[in-house]
Amino acid sequence: MKKSTLTAGLKAVMDQTVATKDKARAKTILIGGHFSPEVRRTLLLVQAEQENIGKNLKQLLGEAINDLCAKYGKPEPYDSSP
Numbered sequence: 624m625k626k627s628t629l630t631a632g633l634k635a636v637m638d639q640t641v642a643t644k645d646k647a648r649a650k651t652i653l654i655g656g657h658f659s660p661e662v663r664r665t666l667l668l669v670q671a672e673q674e675n676i677g678k679n680l681k682q683l684l685g686e687a688i689n690d691l692c693a694k695y696g697k698p699e700p701y702d703s704s705p
Contacts, residue, residue: 669675670683685701692699 666680666683670678670680675683682703685703689699689701
Protein backbone atom coordinates (compact mmCIF):
# COMPACT_ATOMS: atom_id res chain seq x y z
CA MET A 624 0.00 0.00 0.00
CA LYS A 625 2.75 2.45 0.92
CA LYS A 626 4.66 1.58 -2.22
CA SER A 627 1.73 2.45 -4.48
CA THR A 628 1.21 5.73 -2.61
CA LEU A 629 4.89 6.56 -2.95
CA THR A 630 4.85 5.58 -6.62
CA ALA A 631 1.78 7.74 -7.26
CA GLY A 632 3.40 10.69 -5.49
CA LEU A 633 6.64 10.35 -7.44
CA LYS A 634 4.70 10.08 -10.70
CA ALA A 635 2.78 13.26 -9.86
CA VAL A 636 6.00 15.15 -9.14
CA MET A 637 7.59 13.88 -12.36
CA ASP A 638 4.52 14.81 -14.41
CA GLN A 639 4.58 18.32 -12.95
CA THR A 640 8.32 18.66 -13.65
CA VAL A 641 7.88 17.53 -17.26
CA ALA A 642 4.94 19.92 -17.75
CA THR A 643 6.98 22.84 -16.38
CA LYS A 644 9.91 22.03 -18.69
CA ASP A 645 7.55 21.69 -21.68
CA LYS A 646 6.09 25.15 -21.00
CA ALA A 647 9.57 26.70 -20.77
CA ARG A 648 10.70 24.96 -23.97
CA ALA A 649 7.59 26.08 -25.83
CA LYS A 650 9.08 29.60 -25.86
CA THR A 651 12.45 28.48 -27.22
CA ILE A 652 13.94 26.75 -30.25
CA LEU A 653 16.80 24.28 -30.54
CA ILE A 654 19.92 25.44 -32.35
CA GLY A 655 22.48 22.70 -32.75
CA GLY A 656 25.12 21.07 -34.86
CA HIS A 657 27.29 17.99 -35.00
CA PHE A 658 30.88 18.51 -33.90
CA SER A 659 33.83 16.28 -33.08
CA PRO A 660 34.09 14.97 -29.51
CA GLU A 661 37.05 17.33 -29.02
CA VAL A 662 34.67 20.30 -29.21
CA ARG A 663 32.63 18.89 -26.31
CA ARG A 664 35.77 18.20 -24.27
CA THR A 665 37.01 21.74 -24.83
CA LEU A 666 33.66 23.23 -23.83
CA LEU A 667 33.76 21.19 -20.64
CA LEU A 668 37.28 22.49 -19.94
CA VAL A 669 36.04 26.07 -20.40
CA GLN A 670 33.12 25.33 -18.08
CA ALA A 671 35.51 23.97 -15.43
CA GLU A 672 37.62 27.16 -15.31
CA GLN A 673 37.40 29.10 -12.06
CA GLU A 674 35.64 32.13 -13.58
CA ASN A 675 32.93 29.87 -15.02
CA ILE A 676 32.06 27.93 -11.87
CA GLY A 677 28.28 27.82 -11.62
CA LYS A 678 27.67 28.42 -15.32
CA ASN A 679 26.06 25.70 -17.37
CA LEU A 680 26.79 24.87 -20.98
CA LYS A 681 23.73 26.76 -22.23
CA GLN A 682 24.99 29.96 -20.56
CA LEU A 683 28.46 29.57 -22.04
CA LEU A 684 27.05 28.93 -25.52
CA GLY A 685 24.83 32.00 -25.12
CA GLU A 686 27.91 34.09 -24.35
CA ALA A 687 29.64 32.63 -27.41
CA ILE A 688 26.66 33.51 -29.61
CA ASN A 689 26.73 37.09 -28.28
CA ASP A 690 30.47 37.30 -29.00
CA LEU A 691 29.91 36.09 -32.56
CA CYS A 692 27.10 38.58 -33.11
CA ALA A 693 29.24 41.43 -31.75
CA LYS A 694 32.05 40.44 -34.09
CA TYR A 695 29.72 40.86 -37.06
CA GLY A 696 28.04 44.01 -35.75
CA LYS A 697 24.71 42.35 -34.96
CA PRO A 698 22.57 42.68 -31.82
CA GLU A 699 23.52 40.32 -29.02
CA PRO A 700 20.40 38.17 -28.55
CA TYR A 701 21.32 36.06 -25.53
CA ASP A 702 20.07 37.39 -22.21
CA SER A 703 21.70 35.66 -19.26
CA SER A 704 19.08 36.82 -16.75
CA PRO A 705 16.69 34.05 -15.65
